[in-house]
Amino acid sequence: MRTLIWGAGAIGGTIGAYAHAAGHTVTLVDTATDHVDAIRHDGLSIEGPVDTFDVRLPAFTPDELTGTYDAILLCTKAQHTSDALDALEPFLHEHGYVASFQNGLNEWTIEKRVGRERTVGAFVNFGADYLEPGRIHFGGRGTVAIGELDGRTTDRLIALHALVRTFDPDTRITDNVWGYLWGKMGYGAMLFASALTNESIADVLEARDVRPLLDALADEVLRVAHHEGVIPLGFNGFDPVAFGPAGTTSSRAASYDAMVRHNRGSAKTHSGVWRDLAVRKRRTEIDAQFGPIVARANAAGLPTPTLERLVALIHDVEEGRRPQAWDTLRALTDAAELA
Numbered sequence: 001m002r003t004l005i006w007g008a009g010a011i012g013g014t015i016g017a018y019a020h021a022a023g024h025t026v027t028l029v030d031t032a033t034d035h036v037d038a039i040r041h042d043g044l045s046i047e048g049p050v051d052t053f054d055v056r057l058p059a060f061t062p063d064e065l066t067g068t069y070d071a072i073l074l075c076t077k078a079q080h081t082s083d084a085l086d087a088l089e090p091f092l093h094e095h096g097y098v099a100s101f102q103n104g105l106n107e108w109t110i111e112k113r114v115g116r117e118r119t120v121g122a123f124v125n126f127g128a129d130y131l132e133p134g135r136i137h138f139g140g141r142g143t144v145a146i147g148e149l150d151g152r153t154t155d156r157l158i159a160l161h162a163l164v165r166t167f168d169p170d171t172r173i174t175d176n177v178w179g180y181l182w183g184k185m186g187y188g189a190m191l192f193a194s195a196l197t198n199e200s201i202a203d204v205l206e207a208r209d210v211r212p213l214l215d216a217l218a219d220e221v222l223r224v225a226h227h228e229g230v231i232p233l234g235f236n237g238f239d240p241v242a243f244g245p246a247g248t249t250s251s252r253a254a255s256y257d258a259m260v261r262h263n264r265g266s267a268k269t270h271s272g273v274w275r276d277l278a279v280r281k282r283r284t285e286i287d288a289q290f291g292p293i294v295a296r297a298n299a300a301g302l303p304t305p306t307l308e309r310l311v312a313l314i315h316d317v318e319e320g321r322r323p324q325a326w327d328t329l330r331a332l333t334d335a336a337e338l339a
Contacts, residue, residue: 005028005029015101072091078104111149123181127267139267183233206260217307220297221290237255306338313328
């Protein structure tokens with residue numbers, strides 16, 4: 001299986017490094033010329049408490065790429081999905097597929113472009129950060145699952161599983177990849193809320209006074225999932241049942257405690273959203289990740305006041321109108337009370 005990893009940052013670079021080191025035929029492509037040059041000249045460095053190693057593997061910018069590939073793992077930010085699909089389509093073998101190793105529900109976009117039968121879903125929740133050209137910090141393990149959109153187990157899924165297991169031996173094949181993706185969106189709303197502050201993920205999850213705000217965010221996302229006919233799945237402490245209509249005070253508290261334990265065990269203390277805002281000073285994935293959910297909620301007549309307020313607050317931080325602070329997170333209060 002000739003595999004192309006489109007986007008060699010935290011997710012793509014880490015998975016690609018492990019797969020290549022294990023003997024898989026892997027090529028990296030990235031639009032950041034300095035990152036590609038560093039990989040070519042010095043190799044790709046994976047570092048951190050989980051593992052530390054260097055690996056040399058083929059790396060190109062899109063304009064240098066040739067040939068076609070059986071599997072293209074799309075690992076870009078969600079907002080770059082459409083542009084990436086424009087660029088990668090010529091390199092997708094006629095019998096190949098695209099697998100979204102991203103945050104968000106990007107499978108909707110991919111299947112519209114290349115066809116549902118050429119789209120594979122993937123869920124990742126490990127902790128990694130791009131540090132600088134040629135260097136990626138691998139801070140902590142988390143759940144990884146892959147699945148066909150229709151729930152079947154196919155030969156290509158088994159082959160992809162073998163590749164991804166070189167990175168994480170506990171990678172799962174699932175017949176409900178949509179459940180994992182929607183579960184991640186419920187948890188992801190909490191991560192975006194945590195990035196409104198400068199505190200760690202664990203510290204925000206542990207702060208009892210803001211938990212009702214986080215509850216409201218998760219509940220709104222999960223209500224849309226259920227309307228879509230999806231049964232959200234839990235992972236790494238996040239229990240979607242606890243944050244849905246059947247949840248109780250005690251079940252939510254237990255889920256928070258489990259999420260705090262998981263995040264305390266990772267050297268990646270802050271979310272990638274926080275890093276976009278505080279370190280890289282760039283726009284986040286908020287519109288690409290949650291815009292489609294709000295649109296579907298509106299079409300179904302489902303209110304999402306807290307989620308819409310979160311989007312507005314993230315934009316305020318992006319544009320310098322608000323600081324990353326507890327008070328910015330607590331500005332969700334009025335919307336949560338309407339939920």
